[in-house]
Amino acid sequence: MPFIDIKSVKPLEVLPGCKMRTPFGENLMLSYLEMDEGAIVPLHHHPHEQGGMLLKGKLELTMGDEVRVVEAGAMFIIPPNTPHQAVAVDGPAVVLDVFSPVREDYAELFNKYIPVSGDDA
Numbered sequence: 001m002p003f004i005d006i007k008s009v010k011p012l013e014v015l016p017g018c019k020m021r022t023p024f025g026e027n028l029m030l031s032y033l034e035m036d037e038g039a040i041v042p043l044h045h046h047p048h049e050q051g052g053m054l055l056k057g058k059l060e061l062t063m064g065d066e067v068r069v070v071e072a073g074a075m076f077i078i079p080p081n082t083p084h085q086a087v088a089v090d091g092p093a094v095v096l097d098v099f100s101p102v103r104e105d106y107a108e109l110f111n112k113y114i115p116v117s118g119d120d121a
């Protein structure tokens with residue numbers, strides 16, 4: 001899957017107002033996250049390193065003890081096991097996240113809901 005048409009990947013609503021598409025390879029995962037205004041990815045942490053870029057909108061982003069409101073074009077790197085949270089403010093937001101290694105929980109969802117060629121389930 002070296003070329004990905006993101007519009008052809010079915011989104012999963014993993015949290016209220018948060019839809020993601022998560023194509024992945026052997027060592028990294030992309031997560032195209034669309035957030036409705038006011039949607040929250042609650043404070044959490046994971047062993048994966050996470051980098052990202054806000055493509056559209058505005059986020060209140062918490063990393064560790066620091067909270068910032070960032071706008072489209074902002075980039076970030078979240079070290080493994082660092083508590084973090086995101087809230088879409090003043091409208092919807094679109095974020096492209098990159099995880100390494102691949103998040104097993106997202107990969108399982110992706111494989112479960114993305115139909116195999118010719119499968120309409």
